[in-house]
Amino acid sequence: MTQARLPLGQQLVAAGKWPLVGERAPRRDDSPWLVHVVAGVLRPRSFTLEELRTLGIRQYRTDIHCVTRWSRLDAEFSGVPLSAVLDACGAAPASRFVSFVARSDRRHSTSLPLGVAAALDVFLALTADGEPLREVHGGPVRIVVPDRYFYKSLKWLERIELWPDDRLGYWERTAGYHNEADPWREQRYLASGLTGQQSRAILALRDIAGQDLRGLAAGGLDLRGLQAQRALLRDADFQAAALESACFDNANLSNAHFAFADLTGASFRGADLEGADFSGANLRGATLLDVSLLGTTFCDPSGQRPATLDASTRVSPGALEMLTPRQQAFLEEALRLSRSER
Ligand SMILES: Nc1nc2c(c(=O)[nH]1)N[C@H]1C(S)=C(S)[C@@H](COP(=O)(O)O)O[C@H]1N2
Ligand SMILES: [Mo]
Numbered sequence: 001m002t003q004a005r006l007p008l009g010q011q012l013v014a015a016g017k018w019p020l021v022g023e024r025a026p027r028r029d030d031s032p033w034l035v036h037v038v039a040g041v042l043r044p045r046s047f048t049l050e051e052l053r054t055l056g057i058r059q060y061r062t063d064i065h066c067v068t069r070w071s072r073l074d075a076e077f078s079g080v081p082l083s084a085v086l087d088a089c090g091a092a093p094a095s096r097f098v099s100f101v102a103r104s105d106r107r108h109s110t111s112l113p114l115g116v117a118a119a120l121d122v123f124l125a126l127t128a129d130g131e132p133l134r135e136v137h138g139g140p141v142r143i144v145v146p147d148r149y150f151y152k153s154l155k156w157l158e159r160i161e162l163w164p165d166d167r168l169g170y171w172e173r174t175a176g177y178h179n180e181a182d183p184w185r186e187q188r189y190l191a192s193g194l195t196g197q198q199s200r201a202i203l204a205l206r207d208i209a210g211q212d213l214r215g216l217a218a219g220g221l222d223l224r225g226l227q228a229q230r231a232l233l234r235d236a237d238f239q240a241a242a243l244e245s246a247c248f249d250n251a252n253l254s255n256a257h258f259a260f261a262d263l264t265g266a267s268f269r270g271a272d273l274e275g276a277d278f279s280g281a282n283l284r285g286a287t288l289l290d291v292s293l294l295g296t297t298f299c300d301p302s303g304q305r306p307a308t309l310d311a312s313t314r315v316s317p318g319a320l321e322m323l324t325p326r327q328q329a330f331l332e333e334a335l336r337l338s339r340s341e342r
C-alpha cells in the first residue's frame with residue numbers, strides 16, 4: 001500500500017518524474033571536486049570523489065518528500081554513508097551538529113543534529129537510478145537525508161562542518177522552513193510571527209505589495225481587490241477569503257492555502273504557486289500565466305472539493321506539466337470542458 005507511505009498533504013509525482021527544485025547548477029569552477037571536512041573534527045581532510053568511493057559504496061532505496069507537496073517513492077541511490085566519512089575524520093568531543101555547505105553561488109547550506117544524522121543513516125549520493133547523479137540533481141555528489149523534507153538533502157556537497165551549536169541552513173534561515181523537517185509531523189514551516197490581529201491590521205488597506213508576510217492569517221476575510229504583487233506569502237492562510245480581482249502577480253505563494261477562496265478575476269501572473277491549495281476555490285476569470293505549479297492542488301485526491309474553472313480561467317498549458325497526474329487530469333478536464341462550453 002503506497003498510501004500508508006505518503007505523509008499527510010503529499011502527492012505522488014508521475015512514474016519516472018523527478019522535479020527540479022531550488023538552485024539549478026553548482027558554482028562555475030574548473031578545479032577538481034573536493035569534499036572538505038574541516039571544522040569540528042580531529043583529523044581535517046579533503047576527499048576527492050575517488051577517495052570517497054574507497055570508504056565503501058552502499059546501495060540505498062528511499063522515499064523523497066518535498067516540502068512543496070510532491071513525493072517520489074523508492075528512489076534508488078548509491079553512495080557513501082556519512083558515518084564512514086565522519087569516522088575517517090573523527091568528530092571532536094564538543095561537536096553536536098553537522099552543517100552541509102554547497103559548491104554553489106549562494107553557498108547553500110542545511111544542518112542536522114549529529115544524532116539525527118546517525119539515526120536517519122544520512123549518505124553522500126554519487127549515483128541515482130543506476131547512473132552518475134545528474135548535475136541538476138546535485139551531481140557529482142549530494143547529501144540525501146531519508147525521512148526528512150528534501151530541503152535537508154543538499155545538492156553539490158563541498159563542505160561538511162561539525163559545530164557545538166546549530167548553524168541554520170539557507171531555507172531554514174531565509175524562508176522560515178522548519179529546522180526539523182519531519183514529513184510525518186508535517187514540519188514544513190515555523191509558525192508565523194504574526195498574530196491574527198496584526199494580520200488584520202496590515203490587511204486593512206488591502207495593499208501588501210512587496211511585503212514579507214509569510215504565514216499571514218487571512219482566512220475568511222473580505223479582501224476584494226487586494227494588491228499583493230511581489231509579496232512573500234509562503235504558507236499564508238487565505239482559506240474561504242473573498243479575493244475577487246485580487247492581484248498576486250509575481251508573489252511567492254508556495255504552500256499558500258486558498259481552499260474555498262473566491263478568486264474570481266484574480267491575477268497570478270508569474271506567481272510561485274508550488275504546493276498551494278486551491279481545493280474548492282472559485283477561479284472563474286482568474287489568470288494563472290507563467291506560474292509554477294509543482295505540487296499545486298485543485299481538488300483532493302478522490303476528486304472531492306474541486307476548484308471551479310471556466311472558459312474565462314487562463315492557465316499556461318506548459319504549467320500543467322509539473323502537476324501530479326491526478327491534479328493534471330483534473331485541470332485538463334476542467335479546462336477542456338469549459339472550452340467546449342464556449
Ligand atoms: N545546493 C542546493 N541544495 C538544495 C537546494 C538548493 O537550492 N541548493 N534545494 C533543496 C530543496 S528545497 C529540494 S526540494 C531539493 C531538490 O532536489 P532536486 O532538484 O534534485 O529535486 O534540493 C535541496 N537541496
Ligand atoms: Mo524542497
